[in-house]
Amino acid sequence: MTVKDILAAIQSPDSTSEDFAALPLPESYRAITVHKDETEMFSGLATRDKDPRKSIHLDDVPVPELGPGEALVAVMASSVNYNSVWTSIFEPMSTFGFLERYGKVSELTRRHDLPYHVIGSDLAGVVLRTGPGVNAWRPGDEVVAHCLSVELESSDGHNDTMLDPEQRIWGFETNFGGLAEIALVKSNQLMPKPGHLSWEEAAAPGLVNSTAYRQLVSRNGAQMKQGDNVLIWGASGGLGSYATQFALAGGATPICVVSSEQKAEICRRMGAELIIDRSAEDYRFWSDEHTQNPREWKRLGKRIRELTGGEDVDIVFEHPGRETFGASVYVTRKGGTIVTCASTSGYDHQYDNRYLWMSLKRIIGSHFANYREAWEANRLIAKGRIHPTLSKVYSLEDTGQAAYDVHRNMHQGKVGVLCLAPEEGLGVRDEEMRARHVDAINRFRNI
Numbered sequence: 001m002t003v004k005d006i007l008a009a010i011q012s013p014d015s016t017s018e019d020f021a022a023l024p025l026p027e028s029y030r031a032i033t034v035h036k037d038e039t040e041m042f043s044g045l046a047t048r049d050k051d052p053r054k055s056i057h058l059d060d061v062p063v064p065e066l067g068p069g070e071a072l073v074a075v076m077a078s079s080v081n082y083n084s085v086w087t088s089i090f091e092p093m094s095t096f097g098f099l100e101r102y103g104k105v106s107e108l109t110r111r112h113d114l115p116y117h118v119i120g121s122d123l124a125g126v127v128l129r130t131g132p133g134v135n136a137w138r139p140g141d142e143v144v145a146h147c148l149s150v151e152l153e154s155s156d157g158h159n160d161t162m163l164d165p166e167q168r169i170w171g172f173e174t175n176f177g178g179l180a181e182i183a184l185v186k187s188n189q190l191m192p193k194p195g196h197l198s199w200e201e202a203a204a205p206g207l208v209n210s211t212a213y214r215q216l217v218s219r220n221g222a223q224m225k226q227g228d229n230v231l232i233w234g235a236s237g238g239l240g241s242y243a244t245q246f247a248l249a250g251g252a253t254p255i256c257v258v259s260s261e262q263k264a265e266i267c268r269r270m271g272a273e274l275i276i277d278r279s280a281e282d283y284r285f286w287s288d289e290h291t292q293n294p295r296e297w298k299r300l301g302k303r304i305r306e307l308t309g310g311e312d313v314d315i316v317f318e319h320p321g322r323e324t325f326g327a328s329v330y331v332t333r334k335g336g337t338i339v340t341c342a343s344t345s346g347y348d349h350q351y352d353n354r355y356l357w358m359s360l361k362r363i364i365g366s367h368f369a370n371y372r373e374a375w376e377a378n379r380l381i382a383k384g385r386i387h388p389t390l391s392k393v394y395s396l397e398d399t400g401q402a403a404y405d406v407h408r409n410m411h412q413g414k415v416g417v418l419c420l421a422p423e424e425g426l427g428v429r430d431e432e433m434r435a436r437h438v439d440a441i442n443r444f445r446n447i
């Protein structure tokens with residue numbers, strides 16, 4: 001039995017749940033990995049010069065044992081997230097520390113502590129097997145998976161699953177991730193695959209769409225409302241392309257920051273009108289490595305006022321971090337909110353606190369999304385209210401190049417990876433709905 005037989009079953013319109021349940025599992029599968037004995041390979045290099053193509057491998061690895069409450073999924077497609085870039089350059093720390101720590105939780109979690117890490121935090125595919133105690137899903141179900149892994153043994157996570165003390169991001173802080181032909185997930189990560197999308201389109205939104213939903217829309221984030229002005233950094237990137245859609249769909253006004261005319265055009269295609277090209281306008285928020293230039297914060301603020309007819313922003317959607325955070329705090333209106341989920345350019349932020357307290361602004365930290373938020377975000381994709389922002393698709397063999405593109409900011413929106421799917425465009429079950437949305441689905445293609 002090989003993964004080819006699994007693919008044949010997925011591609012046959014006659015396959016039943018019983019057929020999938022009866023398929024023997026292969027002993028091994030192809031997976032994108034990083035290796036524990038290579039974590040020092042980039043020592044001494046600047047972040048920019050650490051090359052994911054050197055650290056990312058395509059290996060044959062054994063199929064992991066299936067535990068209670070878990071599912072093995074045949075992965076048709078996945079996508080590259082920035083967390084896989086961090087994993088592949090071993091910053092801010094090697095992910096093997098996470099696996100070692102997880103391995104100490106129980107007999108079962110010890111499986112994750114291996115000398116290789118199968119990475120990836122998105123998937124679209126088909127359930128192959130479910131473990132004891134799983135009733136909601138069956139072999140043959142077509143699914144996507146969100147990346148929140150929790151144990152839920154403490155009461156801390158029972159109001160908001162992100163607050164579980166054993167909260168982890170699957171495929172980053174756990175092993176057996178989605179950039180592979182087979183993945184191991186907890187069954188409560190599974191959600192229905194939107195029928196109007198191909199495998200690679202369905203795999204693209206998951207992580208970033210759920211994160212942007214919590215960060216911007218949810219009561220746990222900025223609680224954006226109609227009429228809000230929302231400054232969105234990297235508005236055509238992974239997170240930003242969903243934040244822009246949420247702002248527009250929710251009756252807010254996105255002010256999209258991008259770094260090229262090409263990216264500005266993508267934002268216009270989404271329906272945004274207020275766009276700032278940070279490269280063309282050449283903002284230099286830092287005079288040198290240690291000193292910020294508040295005149296540049298003010299120049300950005302003036303530009304925002306020009307675009308909005310004199311208004312400041314109610315919400316800043318932050319993730320670049322050190323480079324932009326001082327400016328973000330400055331340009332937020334009195335009583336407004338800076339909501340942050342990352343620090344791509346550095347996690348030691350500096351901002352002038354007088355502008356925060358005197359103007360009663362708030363900084364909110366946000367991370368991924370709880371089960372309910374991830375489900376609600378996927379539901380909006382399934383209803384065709386929010387669309388995938390897939391620009392380019394790579395083969396599993398070329399995942400290193402895909403991660404390199406994201407690391408060097410050479411991509412648009414989301415970058416997909418075909419795992420078992422032999423070509424793009426497969427897996428669409430609702431052609432009629434697709435036809436209604438096809439232009440929006442393809443907005444990020446060929447630009």
Ligand SMILES: C/C=C/C(=O)SCCNC(=O)CCNC(=O)[C@H](O)C(C)(C)COP(=O)(O)OP(=O)(O)OC[C@H]1O[C@@H](n2cnc3c(N)ncnc32)[C@H](O)[C@@H]1OP(=O)(O)O
Nearest residue numbers: 081082083086091092093121147169207211341342367368
């Ligand atoms: C969905 C996608 C998301 C993304 O893409 S996010 C971007 C990628 N992610 C990242 O860049 C984050 C990577 N992770 C990290 O950098 C680290 O992960 C953290 C900095 C978040 C945490 O580091 P740690 O070493 O795990 O945390 P500590 O708090 O220093 O814990 C070490 C020990 O310190 C103890 N401790 C924690 N809080 C306190 C306290 N308040 N007072 C005293 N001790 C404390 C703990 O218990 C533990 O102890 P013990 O080592 O014995 O287990």
Ligand SMILES: NC(=O)C1=CN([C@@H]2O[C@H](COP(=O)(O)OP(=O)(O)OC[C@H]3O[C@@H](n4cnc5c(N)ncnc54)[C@H](OP(=O)(O)O)[C@@H]3O)[C@@H](O)[C@H]2O)C=CC1
Nearest residue numbers: 082211234237238239258259320323341342344345367368
């Ligand atoms: N905590 C969480 O749950 C999550 C955190 N993240 C983190 O968020 C960050 C962004 O992820 P994602 O959106 O997928 O990545 P992308 O690279 O797809 O998009 C980020 C965009 O931000 C802009 N940007 C990058 N650096 C700077 C800078 N120095 N100043 C201003 N703008 C900048 C770029 O757009 P342009 O050049 O057009 O301005 C870039 O395209 C990563 O660090 C990631 O790890 C992501 C998802 C979830």
